[in-house]
Amino acid sequence: MSWLCRLDRVVGRIIAGAQWLALPLIILLFLQWPLRDIFRSYSREANDLGQIIFALFVAVSVTAATRAGTHLTADAIAQYYSRRVRVRIRKIGALIGLAPWALFILLASKSVVVSSLQVREAFPDTGNPGYFIIKLALWIMAITILAQSLLEIMRRAPRDSA
């Protein structure tokens, strides 16, 4: 198995796992209301934990959208391009857009993320632990986007059938 296949499989598995985060996200954010108004406790804890899960879910979701082809596009003209041309345009998009952007984010956020990790930063308002995971989610987002961009760039273009 080539490293591209392995990378493809790893990214696929990350998304397949992350999609289930929707379940605890729904439950935790639903619980906020009864915890706050009825039990009058643990509402902020539920909110903070929900925030962490939300950040992780969103971080992976961008690449999930790329793989599922759900991004918003306007292909009034591009629908007339051949498949080969469209694949090439996608490669160029990944090469000059997504990949350099992801690299820049990894570089520019290094100090922010690393320092947050080192001190295991807590939520500023509540003092609950785990805020550093939200910052780490930015790296997860950038790394998955970078991996998917590599897959797009390296994937062999199909033969022109149209």
Add this chain to the structure above:
Amino acid sequence: MEWTGMALLLLVGVGIIGTGLPAAVVLVAVALFGAALGWATATVPIGLLWALPGRLINILDNDLLQALPLYVTMGLLLNRLVADALYRACSAILPRSRSAPLVSGMVLGALLGPMNGSVGASVLGLSRVISPRLNAEGVTPAIRDAVVAVASTLGVLVPPSLVLILLSDTMLSAHTPAVTQTGRADRVINTQDIFHAALLPAGIFLVLCVILAWIVGRKATRTVKPEPLTVSQGLVAATALVALVLLLGGVAAGYFYAVEAAAMGAFTLLASGLLTRRLNYTVLRDVFHDAIAITGALFSLLVAATTFTLVLRILGTDRLVNNLVGAIPGHDVLAVAGVLAVIGACAFVLDAFEIIFVIVPIVIPPLLIRVADARWVSVLVLLTLQASFLLPPFGYALMMVRGTAQNPAPLRLMLRALAPFLAAQWLLLMIVMFEPSLVHFGQGEGEIGRAPAKDLSNEEINRRLKEMVPPPSMPDSN
């Protein structure tokens, strides 16, 4: 370099249409190109781009944005679990008339549209549920496509929709500096304000659409036999309707936050689906797969737009737009109309979310310096977005419907079918434009936007515009 930003905006439009690439990819690529240009010419402080990670962390840390995946999941569950039952129930409840199918389609659009994620998603969802049935009723393709297109845009205006939530967040960001800079004693608007402001215009438009569907439907269908409604479908429809109304009422009344309402809706649907065994592992996996993919489409756009607007700000384009908006002569209505025309033109190529994330943050802040009534501006933006999606020949909803229909109607016939709905939409836009009290329905006099303590001169407004939303500061380098 201010005009470079305008050229980049144009490049984004050309890139989106010409390449067929996702708008997010085009935005990021053009933003990087603009940043590289600024760096190469050494004319702008390009180091400010290092503030981008902080802005992106703010997105991941945003309470309101948590509502997005929840509403998306709720929309998916609604489509899978109750859309069919709602349509059948609506047809069964309505008096036996030839108009019932069209009216049912319109009502379904109003109920599901707000949760569907985008106009595009609404078109796909409603086409699946409504179109085959309208075909079976003998409705012509022109009327069928017109009704699906109009119903798909209802979600733009009816709260608590994703469009409303995101526009609220953007309007809050735009209104805050405007209030600070002008010295007005206004309270900065929030999600609840915009929900309230949109309620009456949305209600009026919905009633107009139902009346028009009723009138059009009298001659459009050939059968009057409603589809059979089983007891379980009736129960599902009734429960869903009650839940949706409670949800909407709770949010509008301020009893729930938008995020909590979305969580409650999603949790209720999830629990009921599991209890009735209509949701099993496979279905749930598919729903969550779609949920993360649609959520990703929205957030990638938000992330890309954040990058792009930061580059525009670094290039000084926001100040240029400020000056241009400030220079529109005449009454406030003219300034509002000018900005709305720009938004309307953008809607030919961009979906609601793209406009909210990219265009609104650029053109609305300077408008709110001139115009105090942020609720009025917000609702006008919503109405313009909705109207633009149906504007022939390139309106986004029109193109989507024609693109997804198996036998699309000729454009000329479709436009004829669409004409009464368009007339109603533009009439409502004009009414709200010249009668701002419609968006202050039920609001105390003291809450309506107040003028500054003293009138500001043009020079003073321009000076404050220049100070407004200063460029991001450099993060610590260590």
